[in-house]
Structure formats: C-alpha cells, structure tokens
Amino acid sequence: MNASRPGMVEPQILPKDRLPELIRILQEQGYQVVAPVEEGSVLAMRPVSDAGEIACGIEDTQAPGHYRILDGPAPTYFDNVVGPDGPKRYFFPPHLPLFSFSVDDDGFVLEQVAPEPPRLAFLGVRPCDLSAIRVQDRVFGHEDNGQVFRCESETYYMRAREAALIIVVNCTRPGGSCFCGSWGTGPEATEGFDLSLTELRGSFLVRAGSSSGVSVLDALSTEPATEAERELAYLKVLRAREHMGRVLKTDGLGELLRNNPEHQIWQEIGDRCLGCGNCTMVCPTCFCSTVTDSNDLVTGNVTRTREWESCFTHQFSYVTSGPVRASISSRYRHWLRHKLSGWWEQFDMSGCVGCGRCLTWCPVAIDWTQDIAQLQREVESREAQRVSSTLEATS
Amino acid sequence: MMSTPSTTSAQETNAATAVRPKLAVYKFSSCDGCQLSLLNLEDELLALANAVEIAFFLEARRAVVPPPYDVGLVEGSISTPEEAERIQQVRRDCRTLITIGACATSGGIQALKNWGDTEEFVRYVYAHPEYIDTLDTATPIAAHVFVDFELRGCPVNERQLLELITAHLAGRRPNIPSHSVCIECKRKGYPCVLVSQAEPCLGPVTHAGCGALCPSCSRACYGCFGPMEHPNVESLGSWLNERQARGHRELSHMFRSFNGYLEPFKQASESHERRANQV
Amino acid sequence: MSAQVAFDRAEPICGMDTWMPVPARIESIIDENFNTHTFALKLLDDELARRYRWAPGQFNMLYLPGVGEAAISICSDPENGKELLHTIRIAGSVTSGLKKLGPGGIVGLRGPFGRGWPMEEVEGRDVVLVAGGIGLAPLRPVVYSLLHHRERVRRLVLLYGSRSPEECLYANEIREWYDDPRIDVLVTVDNATGDWAGPVGVVTKLLARLKLDSSNSVVMVCGPRILNRVAAWQFLQSHVPADRVYVSLERNMNCGFGRCGHCQYGSKFVCKDGPVFPFSEIASIFGKEEV
Numbered sequence: 001m002n003a004s005r006p007g008m009v010e011p012q013i014l015p016k017d018r019l020p021e022l023i024r025i026l027q028e029q030g031y032q033v034v035a036p037v038e039e040g041s042v043l044a045m046r047p048v049s050d051a052g053e054i055a056c057g058i059e060d061t062q063a064p065g066h067y068r069i070l071d072g073p074a075p076t077y078f079d080n081v082v083g084p085d086g087p088k089r090y091f092f093p094p095h096l097p098l099f100s101f102s103v104d105d106d107g108f109v110l111e112q113v114a115p116e117p118p119r120l121a122f123l124g125v126r127p128c129d130l131s132a133i134r135v136q137d138r139v140f141g142h143e144d145n146g147q148v149f150r151c152e153s154e155t156y157y158m159r160a161r162e163a164a165l166i167i168v169v170n171c172t173r174p175g176g177s178c179f180c181g182s183w184g185t186g187p188e189a190t191e192g193f194d195l196s197l198t199e200l201r202g203s204f205l206v207r208a209g210s211s212s213g214v215s216v217l218d219a220l221s222t223e224p225a226t227e228a229e230r231e232l233a234y235l236k237v238l239r240a241r242e243h244m245g246r247v248l249k250t251d252g253l254g255e256l257l258r259n260n261p262e263h264q265i266w267q268e269i270g271d272r273c274l275g276c277g278n279c280t281m282v283c284p285t286c287f288c289s290t291v292t293d294s295n296d297l298v299t300g301n302v303t304r305t306r307e308w309e310s311c312f313t314h315q316f317s318y319v320t321s322g323p324v325r326a327s328i329s330s331r332y333r334h335w336l337r338h339k340l341s342g343w344w345e346q347f348d349m350s351g352c353v354g355c356g357r358c359l360t361w362c363p364v365a366i367d368w369t370q371d372i373a374q375l376q377r378e379v380e381s382r383e384a385q386r387v388s389s390t391l392e393a394t395s
Numbered sequence: 396m397m398s399t400p401s402t403t404s405a406q407e408t409n410a411a412t413a414v415r416p417k418l419a420v421y422k423f424s425s426c427d428g429c430q431l432s433l434l435n436l437e438d439e440l441l442a443l444a445n446a447v448e449i450a451f452f453l454e455a456r457r458a459v460v461p462p463p464y465d466v467g468l469v470e471g472s473i474s475t476p477e478e479a480e481r482i483q484q485v486r487r488d489c490r491t492l493i494t495i496g497a498c499a500t501s502g503g504i505q506a507l508k509n510w511g512d513t514e515e516f517v518r519y520v521y522a523h524p525e526y527i528d529t530l531d532t533a534t535p536i537a538a539h540v541f542v543d544f545e546l547r548g549c550p551v552n553e554r555q556l557l558e559l560i561t562a563h564l565a566g567r568r569p570n571i572p573s574h575s576v577c578i579e580c581k582r583k584g585y586p587c588v589l590v591s592q593a594e595p596c597l598g599p600v601t602h603a604g605c606g607a608l609c610p611s612c613s614r615a616c617y618g619c620f621g622p623m624e625h626p627n628v629e630s631l632g633s634w635l636n637e638r639q640a641r642g643h644r645e646l647s648h649m650f651r652s653f654n655g656y657l658e659p660f661k662q663a664s665e666s667h668e669r670r671a672n673q674v
Numbered sequence: 675m676s677a678q679v680a681f682d683r684a685e686p687i688c689g690m691d692t693w694m695p696v697p698a699r700i701e702s703i704i705d706e707n708f709n710t711h712t713f714a715l716k717l718l719d720d721e722l723a724r725r726y727r728w729a730p731g732q733f734n735m736l737y738l739p740g741v742g743e744a745a746i747s748i749c750s751d752p753e754n755g756k757e758l759l760h761t762i763r764i765a766g767s768v769t770s771g772l773k774k775l776g777p778g779g780i781v782g783l784r785g786p787f788g789r790g791w792p793m794e795e796v797e798g799r800d801v802v803l804v805a806g807g808i809g810l811a812p813l814r815p816v817v818y819s820l821l822h823h824r825e826r827v828r829r830l831v832l833l834y835g836s837r838s839p840e841e842c843l844y845a846n847e848i849r850e851w852y853d854d855p856r857i858d859v860l861v862t863v864d865n866a867t868g869d870w871a872g873p874v875g876v877v878t879k880l881l882a883r884l885k886l887d888s889s890n891s892v893v894m895v896c897g898p899r900i901l902n903r904v905a906a907w908q909f910l911q912s913h914v915p916a917d918r919v920y921v922s923l924e925r926n927m928n929c930g931f932g933r934c935g936h937c938q939y940g941s942k943f944v945c946k947d948g949p950v951f952p953f954s955e956i957a958s959i960f961g962k963e964e965v
Contacts, residue, residue, distance in 0.1 A: 094582035107697030276599035281581030288935030330964030342941030
C-alpha cells in the first residue's frame, strides 16, 4: 500500500443498498472478497461472492468463556465484534505446504512449490485486527525493508499481504471481552487501511487510507459526507470507546510481568488452565509454527508443511532432556509474558491488541485481565506500604 | 572414507528394490473397526501393499507368512486368559509393536466391566454362563507387554494410521501430536461448540487426531481419542459442573466411555462418581 | 544490550525458500565415542561452498530428507574453509538417521544461524573455556582460532568434563593440546575407568584450581544446563563481570531465524539472539525453571 493522496479525499457516504456495487467493483479489480459471514454459531471472515452472504442483522454477546450470536433488532452489518477467526489465517495459513522435492545423487529436485496466495479484499476487518496485522508484519519481516536476512522473510506472508486490500470497519458497539481502548488499537482505525467504514443508520461513512482505496472510491462515485454525518460517525465511535467491555492498565505492564515470574497468580491460572491452546489459536498476533516432513508412499517425494503451533503443547519446547516448560502454569506464564512484556523487547510493540479473543474462547473463562489487575493492585499496595514505612522511619 | 555417488543406496525410497518390511495385523477383543480403517485407505492401499509385505492380516488375506514381523499392529483389549497368553507371543514375533485404537490402548468400551462384577454380568447375559471364559478385567495391551507406539481413537483415523506406517518406513517419528482436539479444531476454523453453544465438549482435554470430527458437525467431542498430554480434567469437570450445571453422574459417564479405563479419564470418572454418590 | 561487543555472526546461506535446505554430502564420519560422531560435510554446490562463511559458536540446521532437522553447532577450524564438521550425539530419529545414512549420503543444510562467541572481546584478556560433554563441540573452533592467533590473548585455558575417559570428545586433539604450552587443558571425568589418573568429579570443581585474573578474563561456557548454571554463578562469584561470562544455550530450534517461536527464552530467540549469551543479557531469567 502506498498512500499517495488519500488525505485529499473527503469522507464519503456509501448508502447500504450500494454495498453490492462495492463488492462488484472489488471483484472487477481482481479481488476475492472476504467478509464476516454467519457460520454455524459464530461470525467468521470467509470468502463471499455477493453482498447477500455478508452477515446482516446479527449481534453478538461476548464474555470470558462465552459467545453467542443472535438476531439484532436492526438490519445493521457491524453491530458485533470479532469472531474467533480474523484475517490472520489468510496471510499466515494454519496449514501450508511449503514445497515438495525428491532426492537424487546431485541433491534435491524441487517438485512443487507453495501455492501463490490469492488476491483478497477484506471487508470488515476490525481495528484491533488491523493492529494485529501490523504486529505480524513486523514479526514476519514485512516492514524490515530488506534489513533482515534474505531467508528470514516469509514469502507467502509478504505476497499475501502485498496482494491484499483492507477495508476496516470502525466499531460502534464493543463486545464484552474487548479492551482495544486500553491499547489505543481501537475502536477506530486511524491508519494502515485502504478504506475505512463507519456504519451509520442507512449508510456507511467511508474514508480512504491509500491510493488503492481511493481508486475503489473513485469507481464508486460517492457523495461527500455532510457535517451531520461526520458528527454522527464521530459520536458512534466515541460511544464505543466509552462502553469498552473491560479495561487493562497498560502502564508499566512489561516491567510488572518481567519482575513477577514467580508470583502466585501463575499457579492460580495454571490450576484452571486446560493447556488446550485455544487462546493461542484465536490470537491474531500469535505466530508460532512448526515445519514437519511428510513422505509420499508412491513417489517417495518429501513435502515440508508449516502448521500453526501453540506454545501450550508439550512438544513445543521439547529438547532431548524433556520439555522446557513441563507445567501448564509455566506455559501460560510464558505466553502472557511474551505478549505483554517480551514482545516489546523483540519487536518494540505490544503483542496484545485487546481483541479479547483469548478471554472469550477460553473454555474455562480464564480472564487474565483480572489476574493482572490483581497483581497490579498488590504491587501498588506493597509500594505504598514501603513508602509509608520509609516516611515513618525518617520522620 | 569417501564414497562414490554411485554407491548411494540408503536414500532410495523405492520399496520395490528393497526388501519390504513385513506387516502383521492382530485382533484381540474388539469390533474390527480399526483394522477396517486400514482397508478403508482405498487410494493408498496398493501403494501400501507395495511398500510393506502384508504378512499376517486375517481380515484381508488368507495366506500367512510366518513370523518374525517388522511391524505388528494390534487391535483390541486383553479380555480372556487366551488373549493374555497370545499377546506374549505376538510381542516376541514383532520387532515394533503398535497398538491401534481405544480397545488396545485403553481397554476400550468393554473395560467398563472393570468397575462391575463380571460374574454377575455373565449370569444375567448368557443362557449358559459355563461356556464363558473371561478375565475379570479388559485391559490395554500396554498392561501386558511393552508397546512401541499407541495410536488413539475409536476407531483410529485412517490418515493417522497411514502416517504412522509411512513415518515408520521413512525412519522418522510419526507426526501424531498429543495435544488437544481444540488445536485441530481451531486450525480448521470450526466454531467452538463449548463456548458458542454450551455443549459439554471434551475437546480441551482430548487427544487430537480425529480432525475435530464432531465439532465439525456442531457436536461436542466425547473423548473417543482419550486423554491428551497432561489434561486438566479436574478444571474442565468443575467448569462443566458449576457453569453448565452438568451433574457429577453425567460427568462421570462422560469421562467413562471408550477410554474410561485410561488415566487420567479413569481418575476423573471415579472422582465425579464419588461426588455423585455423596449428594 | 551491549551493542559495542562484536559477536561473530555470518549471514546464512540458503536455497530458494526459507525452509529449503541446500544439499550436502557426508564425506566422512569419525566416531568420537559410542554414540557421538563427527560428520564432515561438503556442500554440493561449489559456488555456495566457496561463499559459505560461519563464525565460532554458530550452528546449522542439518536436515535428513523426509525425516527432519536438528540444530548442530559447527565444530571445525573456522580458518580451514575446506572442512565443515559437525559433532552429533545420536539422540532422535534425525541424528540416528544421519548416522545410518553413512558416508556418501545426501543431507540438507540451512545456516549458519545464530550469534556466536565474542571473538573480539577476547583481545588481550585471559580466556577460560568451560565445556561439558558434547558442549566441547561449539568451543573447538574457538580453540582453533585462538591457537592460530595466540598473540591476541593472554592465558588460554580449557576445562573439560566428560562422563568417562572413553566418552571424551576429540581425544587425540586434547592430548595434543595437553602438550601444547600455548593452552592449559584440564580434563575431569565423572567415572574414572581404565588407567585414568586425572581429576575425577564435576568440571566446576576445576574452577577452584584456576588462578583467575577475574577483572580481565572472558569466560565461555557450554555444557548441560546444570553445568552452565553452576559454572556461570561460580565465575560471577569470583568477580568476573557479568558481561564477560558467556553461555551457549540449548533449545529446540525449528526455523533457526526467530520465526517459529520454539526456542524462545524469555524475550530472546535462542536461535537468533543466541545461542551464545553474555550472562548480563539473561541475568533475570537465567537459572529460573521453565522460562
């Protein structure tokens, strides 16, 4: 994406009944459209061929360990938040055959290479997921500008990313597990998108964030938004900001986790944690993977396949002498410390974007934001005590 | 120590030129479903028969090649005195012994009798109890002989069975992870039936391998692959009890099915049974 | 981060894809002991072989086609461009498969990966190398390099602990070094078998025999986890600065370049940020269980 003149374009108004037109234009530009659809009991980002497939009139309720979708009162598209599946799987597929080859005396003969990623237009990416994409961009070296080793760049990821068009939707109705407000990753996206939508009553307020976005807008030939419409969009996002499902105090979080690896909260979480890995599978920033070999019985060819991996599995940290992290509590601690603390040192950013998926999809409703809040209170009161006793001693 | 390229033969995976490893398939107390999984590999069966010599497989082939065998696949539990003896000979006949399916790895559904009175069952079920020669327990193969690898499932997943044999031929550790069903389920992008439908899903404590078959049909996992690595059955049980109002009796039954006799499902079912009886 | 310390690192070579190893042939296999062998490899592509550079302490992902990979440190003489040696202990299916493949077999190679030993830091200082078991392998290139340029350092000491005299790696070389006045070698064994007349016990016991100029020493440790811990702590206790005690760590690398997450250690990727770390970089997590 190269933002050439998006700033020049005034926010536009796209009436909802012109959504099919938007889809058609994207398709004409060579994109396959991926949008939220109702899939069984959840909303999921899936390829759609026309606007009618996009979930409409669906609300969701979310809390740790709890997710339901229900028919909402109004024919709105985005009165809900993220489902279990975001755009991650399209850039970083859960199961990706990298290549197949055969072995002969002169070395390896390549038989098949990884598939070329499709050209996707994502309609309805949430601001938290957009932030997560930017996190993975850094993890997979997308933003490194050739500063990394050549073989470190994840070619599939980079190609998929470069081919993609992202239409973000600002959240106007936050969910019960959401805390993007605490990270500043939502409810409104300010950069990194091609187009952004804010859902109004009968229309969307559309902003362009890149030249690709501008070209879509040009093709749509929309009307500029009125002052009242812009004000309404602003207020809807403001209301979302004020009704965030939960709050995480992010100040000093990295240091807090660094300094308390042996606190009892880890044992308490470990007693409840199932070690099932759901949190890592739904997390939009988790990037762990394993590459394994498989063999074709007939041809003898070898295929190397990359799969999503979870740091909650036994095999994940396995060395000859056994797993480095044998206990479930140590795995949870590893995961959360990485997200909130280690990530800053590795990538100079937070590994958590506040989408709340790890809370919602935890089968036993572990809400680490509460545990962290407890830890913060304890450390604060300990500090207050220390200060007051020092004051007493000196007075 | 240099060798010329022309002498390289170790990497020739073409099975036809090499001596094919001998494969034996045994049946103990079971329903034959796991052996059938092997025959269900229709697309690969020919390649498989080309890669290994099917030396002993009564369900598929009348001819028997005498032991020893390179790989023995064992289906079924040890439920009779005759089986307890026969498994010893099977172990001696096979270089690598692999159990396939819930019966062979956990005792199977017939291990439910381990909690009851066998004599009483026999008296009620059979017109002529004197014809019945059975042990008081149905036990997994590993309770009797050393087992090299246990393949889970009721029945086993045929892709996993193929992977197991292929990996064995290639000399690598089979890619058969022991983590939860959830990881497979999420990779495939199925909606979580526990969180989004309040179904009592055992996926978070169950060994992967089925490809999240039940959740793919909006059904709760009922644990037919048995416990995963380090399952926290206590936590899931308490959660289902307290938050989904599943009674201890029901929970005891949930854990005590195909793999009920395998720790830690055994422990969980007994613990919930005790609590059910206390109420 | 001690940015001024120049760790040795060479750029990895690779094939057409991140995960595509380049083919190499096993030239020879030397038995070190009953389950440890040194593999001499030769890259099949002459151009790559010519360009191939590595630094002491770095490792390669050695690949047995169709089976998998193992992270193995390079243990040859860094100045002998013709030789590419890896000492491998047979532990899993990859390592045993490599052995079975034998000389002439085709394997794959990706690398070199990681940050090696601080070969600049040693200048004008005493250098103490502490190795246990197969941990000697990644330190052997350091010995070679410093013997080539002996004038760069003051004392050069190697402390090596082996389970038994028979399991001692590179026995012939160690004997040579024993007689070499340029290097002090102390070997200890856990089990004194045969006609062993040297020290018996854990390698850290040897530290007491060292008359260390703590303020002016560089220490490099590589061995089992427990040796790394005890050795590092003992050197710190004898006032070697924390940023001059270096430890090489073992984790289960899968990718080798900080993408797959397997080898994470606190906020470090052992494959990329390590495997060699100065104690000062990992002080807050070193020795903590299950980090």
